[in-house]
Amino acid sequence: MNAFHGNELTSALVADALDTFGLRHQCLGPGLAPVRSESANPTCLVGPAFTLLAQAAAHPNPASPYQGLLEGMDHVSAGAVVVFATGNSAAAAVWGELITAACQHKAVAGAVTDGFVRDAQALAQSGFPVFNRGSVPYDSKGxxxxxxxxVPIEIDGVRVVPGxxxxxxxxxxxxxxxxxxPRLTRAVEAKQAAEHDVRASVARGSTLRQAFDQHGVL
Known part of the structure; x- marks a missing residue:
């Protein structure tokens, strides 16, 4: 997707492109939102998925806490988006300031989780994009x-495969x-061009219906 720069690539454009491929259920649930950044720039995150899978801890006082998380963080690469599946668990925060600092050091692009975060103020100040369900203070330990x-994971009924x-x-x-x-760039560019034509038609005085009848997008 190197053909796109800045805010040209949006989730709406991508969802529309996937519709044309018959892939109509590729969006995660509407409850996911980024930690509000102190930057005035809108949050936009693009990159290949690096998946993590979490489940309820087997013991409240584990002898070797965080081992699975640490192993995963050892393997994540620059430019990746960490996708963290918890089964929508609110039992604890799975993301915080220290994980963010480590990911920023490795130039990880950002993170998405169906779980919760903590250290929200520090995350906002970091500018590191983390899409999540909300904040809870609980540590994930135990x-x-x-x-x-x-590994393949599922969030909100959508399968996510590494990469x-x-x-x-x-x-x-x-x-x-x-x-x-490989087919996405052309489909997104076609939708962008059609939307540009609709805006131009409306600016010239066409009604929305006339512009839609002419260009076929809305």
Whole structure:
């Protein structure tokens, strides 16, 4: 997706492109939102998925806490989007300031989780994009364990495979299966061009219906 720069690539454009491929259920649930950044720039996150899977901890006082998380963080690469599946658990925060600092040092692009975060103020100040359900103060130690990384996961009924393209912004989070990524650029560019034509037609005095009848997009 190197053909796109700045805010040209949006989750809405990608979702529309996937519709044309018959992939109509690739958006994660509407409850996911980025930690509000102190930057005036809108949050936009694009990159290949690096997956983590968490489940309820087997013991409240584990002898070796965080092992699965630490192993996953050892393997995540620059430019990746960490996608952290918890089964929508509110039992504990799975993301915080220290994980963010480590990911920023490795030039990780950002993170998406169906779980919760903590250290929200520090996350906002960091500018690191983390899409999540909300904030809770609980530590994950003895509550949630990472049991696997780089395995297929599911969030809100959407399958995420390591390497799938993640596109996230203030409208939501879209998962693009790897096999259709090579076709995505052309489809997005076609939708962008059609939307530009609609805007131009309306600016010239066409009604919205006339512009739609002429260009076929809305």
């Amino acid at each position: 509550r949630l364990d990472v049991v696997a990384h780089q 799938d393209l993640i596109v996230a912004d203030t409208d939501g989070v879209v998962v693009v299966p790897q096999q259709v990524v």
